[in-house]
Amino acid sequence: MLSNDLHSRNKSSAWLSIDLGALAANYNLFKDQAKPGCAVAGVIKADGYGLGVDKVLATLENQDCAFYFVATLDEALHLRKLTQKPIAMFGGLYHGAEDYYIHDNIIPVLNSLADIKAWQEQTQNHDIPLPAIIHFDTGMNRLGLGQDETQSLLNDQDRLKGLKLEYFMSHFACADDVGSPMTQEQYERFKTATAAFPTIKKSLCNSAGTFRSSDYHFDLLRPGMALYGLNPTPEQDNPMRPVVKLETRILQIRNVKKGETVGYGAIHHFEKDTAVATVALGYADGFLRSLSGKGHLYYKDTACPIIGRVSMDLVTIDIGALNTPPQTGDIIEVLGPYQDADTLAKIAGTIGYEILTDLGRRYHRDYI
């Protein structure tokens, strides 16, 4: 009896449902968007933006995705156990760990002349051409060759000798902002930086950049957030299919009286008699504590205000306005048809990415 699937669901406090079909459809939307000859990589860092990289990878493999990006070396090494496709790593070349890259055929995104020099030395030591992506910074000022380094490289192209250059890349800072002039400026800088290398393939676009102009597409798109259902074009309706649904359960319902308080710090005072539902969800599940006293959870189609502090395992909502009062054990929507991650993020003062990457480990996860 204990092993029945439906019954097993009952033992969980909250349920995260991840629609892999929607993920596949989102990937294919990028293939449709890509200009002819432009491939589409999968950016699956941070455990596939919190959704579980093993399942995300398997889904993209089925769609013939042939290039993957992660952030850290540990992520790359994990992924290598699951696929033989090219895996590139944004974080660059970790000094003292070069043999891991070589052993598992991980492609470092080389972010500086020092990175390039160290990788070239490995090429010489091993007497084989090693794969690499060169990252030109065009305004992020985070990672990548700056203007001076770019100029030095252009003046002395022998620095690249022996490397198997997979791509030149750069990264947009403001592509989600349709009005930002910076996107076009970065494109121009990238074109200038790479003009001397017409035969090397190029990659510039993240999710948002893809939708801004096909001029930016070059040879490889690198969608991340939009694969997972976030909106790459916030100025208009989301073109992506929703991937995530998150539901929790009502643990207890109580009537409260005017003048009483709720939760830690007793910060919420009830101005009239009402009813409160305590639900199984908290900041330990990645439901940000900054949502204390802000925003809503949904009972069926009705928004119930979050009241008081979000605590580690519990959130309290005011259900006094509901016409049909819920019962203990009833389901409350956190993310789903009535509220997507972008919407909840805005209320929390953040972005949907953080909502996804924070999705907790205590949820019962269903992949559908």
Add this chain to the structure above:
Amino acid sequence: MLSNDLHSRNKSSAWLSIDLGALAANYNLFKDQAKPGCAVAGVIKADGYGLGVDKVLATLENQDCAFYFVATLDEALHLRKLTQKPIAMFGGLYHGAEDYYIHDNIIPVLNSLADIKAWQEQTQNHDIPLPAIIHFDTGMNRLGLGQDETQSLLNDQDRLKGLKLEYFMSHFACADDVGSPMTQEQYERFKTATAAFPTIKKSLCNSAGTFRSSDYHFDLLRPGMALYGLNPTPEQDNPMRPVVKLETRILQIRNVKKGETVGYGAIHHFEKDTAVATVALGYADGFLRSLSGKGHLYYKDTACPIIGRVSMDLVTIDIGALNTPPQTGDIIEVLGPYQDADTLAKIAGTIGYEILTDLGRRYHRDYI
């Protein structure tokens, strides 16, 4: 060569060190604080406040901890595989999952008359006394029997018949605030609610409550946060030993010019020429995005301001003021001697608990 421990450390982007000796010392500080005859449970919900419940449990077992609390049923069932000691679960009795509790001998914290009734029915069905904790709400208004329900129970004590009552409990809302009158009020309410049951053991104190008055101790303390090094008495120096150290690596250093910007949205404008270090840490590691443009990371003993947006895998800091400039690959302290979780939390507008429970999965974890 790839399996060498020290070398293996090189392949990680960041390092989390957890001092289990300090955890043990913190537990023993509660044993020292407890008034004679009062036991000390371990609250190890949320994966041991983010530090890894398996290691936390083993450490407390070695200190002869004999009672554990978790939040959810899944947590309780996981723990049952690791210990035969009593495990209680704050989240109450999940309807439709009662047989899991019975099968694994999990003690539900019964939060309502409905919970009590359902558990009593199980007692009758199985013809065995089932263990339970009864939770009287004394002001949190989150979980627990409210005043009306408490009165009903006192009027009809047969509702408890057949249950093996381990403890009566309640939970403080404001014990961390030394000036709050609510703590003493909750104590008085708890005494009143339980006065008719002198033979049943009682538990009221969380970490902070323990330090407020030994009157509140009763028969069982339930420390959580302070075990993990957070300060239970924020009005004075932290009596606990630090448990967590978090370090990351510099991925790249760059010189930037006055007028340039950094990061997504280009929100940070440099007012003079300086140098920026990009470090391997981001909100996907639980480093809250609300720290964008706020607070510091430490290079040796020097605070380096966080500038620009915290991104998924990267944080940028201004290192222009350092006398001895760091190198790529050098170590940056996130949490440690120069900045504890409580301090970082305050800057982020949250509490140390959220910093701990958000500690990411990408860190290389060392238990020392």
